Amino acid sequence: MELFATDLERLAFLLEADAALTLDPDALGTEAAEQSAPEELPPEKRPKYITNYIGSKQKLVDWIWKHTPEGVGTVLDAFSGSAVVAYMYKTKGLQVIANDRLRYCHHAARAIIENNSVRLSEDEIEALMADNAKAGSFVQDNFKGIFFAKGVHALIDTIRANCDKLSGIKKDIALFGLGKTCMSGKGGFGHFSSSTDYGRRKDTPEEFKERLRKNLQRINALVFDNGKENKAHRHDINDLLPKAKADLAYFDPPYATEFSTTNYERAYHFVEGLMTYWDGLEIKADTKVKYYETDHKTVTKSNASEFFQTFLGNAKHIRHWLISYRDHAYPNEQEMKKIIGSFGKQSQMKSKDHHYVITSRHGDASNAKERLFVCIPGSTAKAEQEMKPVPLAAAANFHTSIPVDIRLGEAERLSAEGMDVGAPGDPQFSFVLCRTGTNKNGDHFTADELSGRHMTAVNKKVDLQHSQEFNDIVGGVVAADYLEDDNGGRVECVGELYVHDTPAARLAYKLMKRGIISQVSMECDYQEGECSVCHKRFQNKADYCTHLRKFKGRDFNGQPVFEILQGVTFTGLGLLDRKGADENARILQVASIQSQPDQSQHEGDSTMEDKNKPNDDPAAKTESDAAKKKPVQQETDPARVSDLEKENRQLKAQVAELQKRVQELEAEQKAAACRSRAKKLLTRLVEKQGLSFASEADRDAELKRLAELSDEAFTATEAAYERLPKSAKEEKLAASDPGDKPAAKASTEQPLRSDAGVRPHDVDDRKVSLEDRLRDGFMAAYRNRVGEDSPEHSEHNA
Numbered sequence: 105m106e107l108f109a110t111d112l113e114r115l116a117f118l119l120e121a122d123a124a125l126t127l128d129p130d131a132l133g134t135e136a137a138e139q140s141a142p143e144e145l146p147p148e149k150r151p152k153y154i155t156n157y158i159g160s161k162q163k164l165v166d167w168i169w170k171h172t173p174e175g176v177g178t179v180l181d182a183f184s185g186s187a188v189v190a191y192m193y194k195t196k197g198l199q200v201i202a203n204d205r206l207r208y209c210h211h212a213a214r215a216i217i218e219n220n221s222v223r224l225s226e227d228e229i230e231a232l233m234a235d236n237a238k239a240g241s242f243v244q245d246n247f248k249g250i251f252f253a254k255g256v257h258a259l260i261d262t263i264r265a266n267c268d269k270l271s272g273i274k275k276d277i278a279l280f281g282l283g284k285t286c287m288s289g290k291g292g293f294g295h296f297s298s299s300t301d302y303g304r305r306k307d308t309p310e311e312f313k314e315r316l317r318k319n320l321q322r323i324n325a326l327v328f329d330n331g332k333e334n335k336a337h338r339h340d341i342n343d344l345l346p347k348a349k350a351d352l353a354y355f356d357p358p359y360a361t362e363f364s365t366t367n368y369e370r371a372y373h374f375v376e377g378l379m380t381y382w383d384g385l386e387i388k389a390d391t392k393v394k395y396y397e398t399d400h401k402t403v404t405k406s407n408a409s410e411f412f413q414t415f416l417g418n419a420k421h422i423r424h425w426l427i428s429y430r431d432h433a434y435p436n437e438q439e440m441k442k443i444i445g446s447f448g449k450q451s452q453m454k455s456k457d458h459h460y461v462i463t464s465r466h467g468d469a470s471n472a473k474e475r476l477f478v479c480i481p482g483s484t485a486k487a488e489q490e491m492k493p494v495p496l497a498a499a500a501n502f503h504t505s506i507p508v509d510i511r512l513g514e515a516e517r518l519s520a521e522g523m524d525v526g527a528p529g530d531p532q533f534s535f536v537l538c539r540t541g542t543n544k545n546g547d548h549f550t551a552d553e554l555s556g557r558h559m560t561a562v563n564k565k566v567d568l569q570h571s572q573e574f575n576d577i578v579g580g581v582v583a584a585d586y587l588e589d590d591n592g593g594r595v596e597c598v599g600e601l602y603v604h605d606t607p608a609a610r611l612a613y614k615l616m617k618r619g620i621i622s623q624v625s626m627e628c629d630y631q632e633g634e635c636s637v638c639h640k641r642f643q644n645k646a647d648y649c650t651h652l653r654k655f656k657g658r659d660f661n662g663q664p665v666f667e668i669l670q671g672v673t674f675t676g677l678g679l680l681d682r683k684g685a686d687e688n689a690r691i692l693q694v695a696s697i698q699s700q701p702d703q704s705q706h707e708g709d710s711t712m713e714d715k716n717k718p719n720d721d722p723a724a725k726t727e728s729d730a731a732k733k734k735p736v737q738q739e740t741d742p743a744r745v746s747d748l749e750k751e752n753r754q755l756k757a758q759v760a761e762l763q764k765r766v767q768e769l770e771a772e773q774k775a776a777a778c779r780s781r782a783k784k785l786l787t788r789l790v791e792k793q794g795l796s797f798a799s800e801a802d803r804d805a806e807l808k809r810l811a812e813l814s815d816e817a818f819t820a821t822e823a824a825y826e827r828l829p830k831s832a833k834e835e836k837l838a839a840s841d842p843g844d845k846p847a848a849k850a851s852t853e854q855p856l857r858s859d860a861g862v863r864p865h866d867v868d869d870r871k872v873s874l875e876d877r878l879r880d881g882f883m884a885a886y887r888n889r890v891g892e893d894s895p896e897h898s899e900h901n902a
Contacts, residue, residue, distance in 0.1 A: 142223050142324045151325050153191050153216070160185065161356060161428060164474060165192040167456055171478050173352065173424045180350035180422070182341055182415075183357050185368075187213045191326070193354075199332040203344050205400075206369060207379035208283045213336035214276040220329035222273040229320050232266045232278055233313050239265035243378075246387055246394055250299045251374060252286075255309040260286065263316065264381055281320040283375040285312065295371040298588045299392035345418035353419050356428040357412070358403045367402040370395055408434040412443055420447045425479035432562075432583075433475075440477060450482030531601050531613055532582070533694040535624050537561055537677060540593040543685040546657030548636065548666040551593045555586045558595040561626075561674035566599050568608065570627060570678035578602060578609035578679070596692070599677075612679055616694050624677045624691060625684035631671025637663055641670075775811070778818075782810035785822055 154162060161168065168189060177199060181190040184202035186209065194200045194217060202213035239262040247257055260282075267278040287295075289305030289312070297303070307315065337344060345353075358368060369376055373395035377385055385396040403411050412435060419425065425444070435443065437453060444451045454476040537558075542548040566579035583598040601616075602609045615621040634641045637651040637660055648656075655665040678684075786807055789795040797803040813821060 144328050145325050150328065151322055153188055153326055160188055162188045165189060168426065168476065169196065171426065171454055171476055173480065176351040176424065178350040180348050180353045182345065182353055182355050184213050185209055185356065187217055189354055189356065190217050194330050194334060197330055200334045201348065201350060203337040203339055205338060205340060206376055207338065208372065208375050210336060210338040211276045211279045211379065214273060215280045215323055216326045217334050218336040219273045219327055221327065223324040223327055224274055224277055224320055229317055232263055234266065236262050236265045240381065242382060250393065251296060251303065252305055253307060256307065256312050259309045259312055264378060277320065277323055279379055281316060281323055283378060284319050285316040286375055286378065288315065296374040296393055297371055300588060300590065341415050342418050345415060348422065350422055352424040352426065353422040354426045359429065359433045360404050360408050361433045369398050369400050405434040409439065416443060416447055423481060425449060427477040427479065429475035429477060431473040431475065437475065444477060444479050448482065449479040451477045451479045453477055530603060531695050532598055533616060534596060534598050534692045536689050536692065537595040537597045537624065537626050539686060539688045542666045544657060545685040546666040548668045550668065553669060553672050554593055554595050557672045558584045558586045561595065561597055564674060565676040567676060567678050568612065569680065570625065576608060578606060578612045616691060621679050621681050622691055623680040623683055624689050625680050626674055626689060627676045627678065628672050628674045630669040634668040634670065636666045636668060779811040782807055785810060
């Protein structure tokens with residue numbers, strides 16, 4: 105009879121029998137551990153695969169499956185990312201081939217797509233978090249103070265070293281779980297593009313361990329055998345596709361939009377570097393987020409068409425395609441259909457409203473209309489006929505997108521979308537719509553709200569002074585983006601002025617060009633507000649608590665009172681000639697004509713130029729007319745054109761930099777002059793008017809206030825000070841003889857006070873505040889102008 109049923113029992117007996125026995129865990133093998141590993145769960149108990157990866161399709165998998173062609177047995181997920189679509193196809197019983205060039209994505213696909221049975225035991229999970237004296241300190245040395253709370257950096261170093269004790273699929277599971285844990289947490293974003301507090305996960309080391317433990321347990325539960333031999337690859341897409349054998353290719357490629365481009369390796373540089381512990385990677389020390397340099401080419405507007413044509417051309421032997429896309433992307437829908445048709449495919453575009461998830465708290469990251477191109481084999485001629493763009497020559501000159509959704513019933517599928525057809529040459533302007541924090545109205549915008557809701561501003565109106573009159577609409581918002589810097593987050597937008605349609609828009613454009621209109625003020629709705637003091641939530645202003653009803657925008661017992669807005673929807677903005685509730689909401693740049701964005705610019709940079717044309721100069725007009733009559737010689741050398749465009753962009757950048765420097769110097773010179781005149785005025789008031797300050801800090805504050813006044817306000821203030829009544833000191837000096845020393849001495853004596861510090865009734869030694877002096881001075885100036893005696897003068901005459 106066998107004494108021990110398992111090797112695990114035998115080991116336990118040996119350990120109890122000889123406490124001094126030492127065993128090398130690596131030498132024990134995995135057989136014993138695998139006996140205690142979790143079993144495969146039945147489909148009804150298997151958890152849902154949830155990921156917080158940028159662009160994840162986890163909420164769209166049912167929609168994608170609905171449009172998957174019949175009869176498909178093998179699916180290639182060519183840009184697998186978090187592998188959520190590949191996993192969906194695995195659950196449907198299909199053979200899956202997952203591919204992604206990033207190591208983190210490859211480990212994820214190996215762990216839950218290629219893997220059919222291997223799991224980590226509870227002992228192995230705990231061993232990952234055990235102390236390791238041989239662990240490195242790369243994360244501590246290079247990422248101190250960013251991305252994670254104190255103590256977590258060292259823990260990540262330790263866990264990463266422990267991952268190397270595993271091999272094969274088990275190491276893939278461990279690295280997948282560690283990377284997933286680094287992306288999530290309390291606060292912060294899923295990606296690693298912000299070094300500010302908004303980008304920092306707040307988990308303590310113990311909380312980080314607990315999340316890792318739960319992530320690994322969840323990954324274990326996701327593992328199952330669908331009876332197929334599934335594979336995970338890490339190849340360049342154009343090396344893999346020509347050799348790939350599949351019935352269907354699903355493409356969810358990186359793409360550029362009107363708002364930004366997404367470089368996944370840059371966005372997830374920390375996790376991607378962690379997969380190899382930055383072996384062979386060099387961190388750029390001068391960067392705030394410490395990303396490493398990569399030769400991977402980002403998809404931009406300029407190279408997007410070439411990128412799609414190349415990889416789709418390499419996949420033309422695969423019978424069916426599904427291509428995930430979104431609105432406002434390059435190439436646009438018509439160009440995409442033309443590219444697809446050139447490879448002999450017929451395509452039908454499906455659309456669905458979607459909210460992307462990119463933050464770790466609550467996930468409305470950007471509102472979009474998801475596109476899915478369903479591509480099947482078809483004749484080239486028929487495909488080209490279907491993809492012929494709709495002529496726009498007879499289209500009305502509308503500027504705003506008007507979404508039209510006509511529903512007739514379940515069986516009938518009729519829908520229409522309004523066209524966005526702006527007049528060529530309408531000028532654009534960039535502006536800061538809103539910043540994180542609290543404005544003067546007491547409205548508070550969080551980073552999560554702005555990062556998740558900034559796209560609601562697109563296609564909304566631009567009006568004058570928040571006017572609700574239709575005739576006062578002068579433009580619309582055509583693009584929006586959420587950006588971050590050391591001062592926090594902000595929503596930057598691009599607006600378009602309809603100067604071809606309304607006189608009000610033309611006037612607004614002139615005022616903006618001259619700097620008269622320099623501020624904007626956003627308009628928004630929100631679903632719920634939260635009080636900063638009592639943290640009660642309200643869906644109606646009539647239900648406000650006492651704090652918001654009486655003290656919003658002010659202080660209550662020394663605590664600022666503001667309303668934290670939740671579920672924000674931007675509904676437009678007004679153009680202002682003065683500062684609004686958010687002083688930072690301002691116009692950044694105005695363009696005379698629509699200009700093509702410089703493809704070399706960084707994400708979030710303005711793509712507009714300020715082109716001032718001397719239209720009022722008769723000589724310039726004559727020269728312009730002559731130029732129009734002169735035939736234009738076409739440039740036939742593309743390389744020369746490219747060089748000239750590059751040189752032109754460089755010159756424009758130099759001019760912009762010089763203009764910026766000139767403006768800075770002028771501002772510094774003006775500030776110095778204003779401070780000098782303020783200092784002179786203050787000195788004169790102290791010496792002649794007897795003005796005094798409680799402290800040097802009060803004097804500096806008043807000096808700063810005077811220096812910041814406009815020329816008109818300073819002149820009025822100076823005139824008011826001149827009309828202030830003379831001080832008692834001056835009156836006594838004027839009344840006494842210059843040689844009368846006792847009188848001069850008497851004027852410096854302190855007023856009588858009792859020992860108890862009680863002021864006698866016949867002595868008024870209260871200090872008159874500067875505000876009161878200013879008010880009295882202004883009133884004196886006013887009465888002098890209208891010929892009215894001052895109250896003091898009237899009383900004296902009486």
